[in-house]
Amino acid sequence: MFEKHLQCPYCRQAITILLDTGVEGFTNVVDDCEVCCRPIDIDYCVEEGEVTAFSYNAIEGNEF
Template sequence: MIEHFFTCPYCWQRISILIDGGLPFFEGVEDCEVCCRPITVTARIEEGRIVMFRYEKA
């Protein structure tokens, strides 16, 4: 698992997400750990590293 930190687009707090490093692609909706609002997350993984990470308000 890869822990990736980013800023919530709603409350601007620094939060993290765990992404399976064995997957080539991840897309899903995760709730902010602080304000509980939904965030759409997209990531591309190569060789166990996140090479592209995007997020936006869901």
């Protein structure tokens, strides 16, 4: 597991998510913000146990 820090696209609070680095290749997950509980679409790629690409977006409206 890899701990990733980001800013919630809705409430703008700093949050932490865990990425599974045990699965090679591209992964898409939806995780809720630990502050406002709104869904965040997360894409990342793992190569040789390392996260090589990462992006995230709001799913719902009202993002900043």
